[in-house]
Amino acid sequence: MIPTSAKGFLSPQAYGLRNHICMIPCGGLLGDANQYWTKDQLLPYAKYVVNNQIIDNMFKGFIFNGIRAREKHFIYPLFVGFGEPSDITDWLLWADALFLPNLNLNALADVAGNEKRDVWVSIPYPHPFQKSFGTVGGRVLNFLLEDDRLEAVKWWIDQFLVRWNKNAHLHQNLDFRGFLWQREAIDANDEPLAARVNEWIHKKGCLSMWLPNYGSFGVINWNTMGFDVTAVNTNYTGNTSYDYKWIQYSSLFSAAYHTGMQMIWGKGLIYSDNHHLDYWNLGLAAHCGFMTESYLVYQFPNQRLDVLMKSNLVDYVRLYTFIKGLYQRVEYPGIPYN
Known part of the structure; x- marks a missing residue:
């Protein structure tokens, strides 16, 4: 049975998890994207920092999402067309990168302090373009075959768990919860594979997470595929044809299908100056109510909080109040809703 809140969203306390989860992308389409996260970079995510002083905790969980592990080889499926599909070398590099000294998981453990954080990691997507992945179990795997992909x-997954178990020092400050399925849409060809992967994840005693786009392939089947945690991306960024109502539509869907919600604060041409305020405003009880009623996953496309806290301290403070359930509506010129 799916643990739900009073409004039908996936419960903020689902499966005993900590709420307010932050996506940490490792690498990007361009070579200068942040691939290895340091303690200084992760500190304002784990802690609420004002004027170089730690005031309180911030995010309670983190998803480390592998985008690439070497130049022109992409783990993240949507970027494969800009380079080469990942192979066994990239997958091993991703597993190794998570445990580098003073970086990524080790950096997070150092800044977590006395309050433990939940951790999730992305599974590399077995892209069908890869016909010669590498040798596993004495065979060269071909991702045109579902059994080879599985x-x-x-x-x-076994490679990661071996490393996690060996790094026992991380267990004091981090709780490993499970694995993220990377693609935001799951078509009919991938549904059987996703279900089989989730069976393996559960067999290992872990949970599975999916972060689909609202309206994407497979989204209504998230539970039947065996996912435990699903949080919907509304597709709203402020400077496209998808207006603020998509937050409302997505929240209605999430309440009906018992998913969580994603909070987006991005940088770039498609992101308006106030799109993040729309998420926070519409999350209030007077509107959609997901601020306190839903499991929430936060993404910061094309920017980092250690930079944002210096360039936009006011909204960093507002973000903190939203996480704490204390946020109050912010007006801005031309706001399109009452």
């Missing part, structure tokens, strides 16, 4: 994913 074999590769099971192998990688």
